[in-house]
Amino acid sequence: MPRKVQNSCLPQPFWTGVPFDFLDIFLARVSRGRKMLFPREVLILSVVMSDQSRQKPTLTYWHVWTDDEGVSHQTQCELKHFEKESMGGDADPQWNNRLMSGDSEVLFCTLPVGWVGEWHENPSPQWIIPISGTWYVETMDGMRVEMGPGEVSFGADQNTKEDEQGRKGHKSGTVGNQPAQLMVVQLKDDSYLAAKPESLEL
Numbered sequence: 001m002p003r004k005v006q007n008s009c010l011p012q013p014f015w016t017g018v019p020f021d022f023l024d025i026f027l028a029r030v031s032r033g034r035k036m037l038f039p040r041e042v043l044i045l046s047v048v049m050s051d052q053s054r055q056k057p058t059l060t061y062w063h064v065w066t067d068d069e070g071v072s073h074q075t076q077c078e079l080k081h082f083e084k085e086s087m088g089g090d091a092d093p094q095w096n097n098r099l100m101s102g103d104s105e106v107l108f109c110t111l112p113v114g115w116v117g118e119w120h121e122n123p124s125p126q127w128i129i130p131i132s133g134t135w136y137v138e139t140m141d142g143m144r145v146e147m148g149p150g151e152v153s154f155g156a157d158q159n160t161k162e163d164e165q166g167r168k169g170h171k172s173g174t175v176g177n178q179p180a181q182l183m184v185v186q187l188k189d190d191s192y193l194a195a196k197p198e199s200l201e202l
Contacts (some may be wrong), residue, residue, distance in 0.1 A: 015163070030098045034147045035051065050186060057095050058079060058082075061154055062137070063153075063154050064139060064157050065195065071141055071163070072140040072169055074139050077200070081099075082184050086176070102189040107184040108183055109184060111179055111180040113174055113177055113178060117172040119171050120168070120171075121170070125155065125186075128154075130149050130150070130181070131149060133181055135180040138170060138189060139157070142170075152201070155196055158194040
């Protein structure tokens with residue numbers, strides 16, 4: 001039986017995605033001449049979020065790769081080298097990780113309900129980001145990871161060797177009763193072919 005990982009991204013705090021200015025307004029209103037609602041929790045939340053805004057973020061992704069024996073695996077990794085910069089004009093600075101450059105092709109895919117991609121390698125190194133629905137990737141080591149919207153995967157399982165069970169590369173498919181829509185960025189640069197996790201950010 002494959003080892004199954006569901007809801008793969010690291011747990012997010014309940015305030016993830018709440019704008020900082022909204023929190024400032026909220027704090028001002030609940031404290032202005034009124035009895036505070038759970039004051040300790042709100043104040044702690046404000047301090048934590050203010051601190052997080054000054055720290056470099058990280059982005060979690062699943063890296064599908066091939067070991068020296070030709071067996072595919074997937075490892076949860078983090079992108080860390082973010083730098084604060086403006087995208088131009090009067091836009092506020094934002095955290096950017098300029099990880100790769102070079103020729104690439106962008107695909108938008110819809111996998112129907114019940115779709116199965118039997119054992120195959122990623123055709124080229126590629127980033128895969130679900131937009132809606134859920135899909136899974138199962139590698140030759142028995143690991144199966146299910147990913148929903150915003151959970152990122154990097155496919156670099158080239159150069160695998162077929163095992164006695166006929167497995168080569170990975171198997172994938174949809175989960176649940178709705179299609180999975182994916183955005184895929186395929187890299188044309190062979191330097192990322194069969195890239196191992198430690199080779200992406202040095």
